[in-house]
Amino acid sequence: MEKYQVTTAKITKMTNLCGTIFDVTVENEYLAKASRCGQFVHIDCGDEFVLRRPISICEVLPNGIRFIFDVRGKGTKRLSEKQVGDTLDILGPLGNGFAIRKEKALILGGGIGVYPLYELAKQVAVCDVALGFRTKELVTLEDEFKAHCNNLYIATDDGSYGFHGNALQAVKDKLENGAYEAVYACGPLPMLKALKQITDKYNIFCQISMEERMGCGIGACLCCNIKVEDEGEEGFKHLHVCKDGPVFNAKEVIL
Numbered sequence: 001m002e003k004y005q006v007t008t009a010k011i012t013k014m015t016n017l018c019g020t021i022f023d024v025t026v027e028n029e030y031l032a033k034a035s036r037c038g039q040f041v042h043i044d045c046g047d048e049f050v051l052r053r054p055i056s057i058c059e060v061l062p063n064g065i066r067f068i069f070d071v072r073g074k075g076t077k078r079l080s081e082k083q084v085g086d087t088l089d090i091l092g093p094l095g096n097g098f099a100i101r102k103e104k105a106l107i108l109g110g111g112i113g114v115y116p117l118y119e120l121a122k123q124v125a126v127c128d129v130a131l132g133f134r135t136k137e138l139v140t141l142e143d144e145f146k147a148h149c150n151n152l153y154i155a156t157d158d159g160s161y162g163f164h165g166n167a168l169q170a171v172k173d174k175l176e177n178g179a180y181e182a183v184y185a186c187g188p189l190p191m192l193k194a195l196k197q198i199t200d201k202y203n204i205f206c207q208i209s210m211e212e213r214m215g216c217g218i219g220a221c222l223c224c225n226i227k228v229e230d231e232g233e234e235g236f237k238h239l240h241v242c243k244d245g246p247v248f249n250a251k252e253v254i255l
């Protein structure tokens, strides 16, 4: 089987979860078989756009995949106007997903970074999940995550629901006190930076999913580069989110 394909997928379900967040299920046998948690797809949003838009795989289903996106600009706006029965031109699955380990894990998500972690939560045997949202109205997938973890912690920036603060702050004490042997995270850079400081300090296995502005999605245009540690003279080298990530070991990423 090829690693990725350009394929056509029919939208079988599309709901407006809240605000500008859309939950989409597409039917496609190839994507169902080839997709792994942490990978993403590159979606053609319409003829007017030269570049595809990268969106993470939220769930791998028996006959397709599910993804959830926020409307941020023209491409995702156009995508939100699609309807059940429409087809999407999708390149994928792309990138490297999470390495699932057997130890007790913490899954940490913030904002739209929550959604790429759902398939992972389904697959990790023992985990706690901490999810952060700006405010109560944006709290989504709560029951779905709850069904796949020991403890679910919800945090809101404004304190309107759950813990008042971000997802990391909600579980920081447990993390620092050795409750987890592995951490997986996706979310805003400040949260990932604060997380890396802790997991580096206590030497905890940690994988983070990175987001960068992206062109081709397959490592040809080289625009989505990030800096990682390197033993060479400069002390760093560049890797590409689309091809080498989006999931990286936190220890090697320079944030």
Ligand SMILES: Cc1cc2nc3c(=O)[nH]c(=O)nc-3n(C[C@H](O)[C@H](O)[C@H](O)COP(=O)(O)OP(=O)(O)OC[C@H]3O[C@@H](n4cnc5c(N)ncnc54)[C@H](O)[C@@H]3O)c2cc1C
Pocket (backbone or CB within 6 Å): 040, 051, 052, 053, 054, 055, 056, 057, 067, 068, 069, 070, 071, 072, 073, 074, 075, 076, 077, 112, 115, 116, 210, 211, 212, 213, 214, 241, 246
């Ligand atoms: C690996 C990966 C996974 C992602 N998964 C999700 C997800 O599951 N749900 C979700 O809502 N969003 C996700 N994003 C962010 C999403 O790709 C951008 O919000 C989207 O591309 C914005 O496109 P636009 O046309 O609406 O915005 P515009 O700002 O009009 O886009 C202009 C150009 O910039 C690029 N761009 C803009 N913002 C980003 C961004 N943050 N990351 C990468 N490229 C960007 C676009 O692809 C486009 O080429 C992901 C990004 C990456 C890199």
